[in-house]
Amino acid sequence: MSLLELRNVEARYGPVKALHGVSLTVGDGELVAVLGANGAGKTTTLRAISGTVRRTGDLVFGGEAIPGRTEATAKAGIAHVPEGRGTFSDLTVWENLRLGAYTRRGGIKDDARRVFGFFPRLEERRHQQAGTLSGGEQQMLALGRAMMARPKLLLLDEPSLGLAPIVVNEIFAALERMKVQDGISVLVVEQNANLVLAHAARAYVLEVGTVVVEGTSDELRANESVRKSYLGY
């Protein structure tokens, strides 16, 4: 059984329909990628899952229908790292991380240690206001804050945005470890398709708000139009 299943999900911004019936699944401990051009509906798909945009259609998570409200989503174990990060700029790095654990029980020390293990820069800057971090450091903080929630499902919107190539490689290695060690599932939107397909089991390609191609990463790499548009060879 899938951890997450979307069936015919639609969403709109005012008069503009952004999703025209998207269906997809994410399995337990699976890393699934969403590819697509600018404006294809990738970000809206993640927003529809976390309830940050109104949706119609069915969403089943862990065998249960989850209402489209953000607090219900967070409590169910879905953490969303949005495009543009959304870190609290007046709070310190440490306060932002603590907020990530707000919706769950249990300690935070080990989680924080793990986040600092992934991103040593955050430990150096733990008492600094988030708004004074560089763009890439804020991206690290947004990821770290989501990890603090110990989510079952992590929704990542372009984690590579603003990050140096060397850090991007580290992040995907970290996701791989979280997936294997903690059984976390990941649904990731990413422009670096070569990289994400190297880590994802499966992927969906969106065009104009619908899924046009889906398959295993190998199948997608063998697909000529996918290669041309997203992989560049």
Added chain:
Amino acid sequence: MQFGGIVALDEVSFDAGAGEIVGLIGPNGAGKTTVFNVITRLYTPTEGEVRFDGESLLGTPPNRVIRRGIARTFQNVELFRGMSVIDNVRVGAHARQGEQSADDVLFYVNLHSVRDRPASELPFGTQKRVELARALASGPQLLLLDEPAGGLSHEEVDQLGKFIRRMRDDFELTILLVEHHMGLVMSVADRVHVLDFGRKIAEGTPAQVQADKGVIEAYLGAES
């Protein structure tokens, strides 16, 4: 350039010649955006000098920088969110009474189909293009682009690279480009400067810096 006890830029010197596309790369927190903020006068450097077209910029207040012919985009998009696309671009045109109308610029960047939509509703990659249009509408000589490839697919990044070069030629621009997408930097930049911890660690042609051992270690990683 210092913030409290943190030295964000440490004796950084570089230049960009007229008509050049100069790439600025480096690890996160290296000071790339700080360079842009110094040039646009959001920050005043604690030491050093910034010259544009032979004259110091340091006497120019931030709101007059655009009249000197310098325009920029932002890494995380800083549009007037409640305003339409065309109104955002009009702000750019108004800032310097450029020769082109805001509508001309929208056609040029191929955004006319979303002319009257609220800017904040558009996809991230499109919002970046609106910012570019706003900057172009001011008729700049120097254009600072902070991660223009954000939110774009591979194919779109290819198109963006061609577009940046065409824009440079059509408007006779000098362009400073901060970008982590190495494919883009390598295909459009004439020269590249590499920053790390606020210092310049390398400069050269794209091919030279890509082969530089220090740059690979600090920034690109072994695989790249």
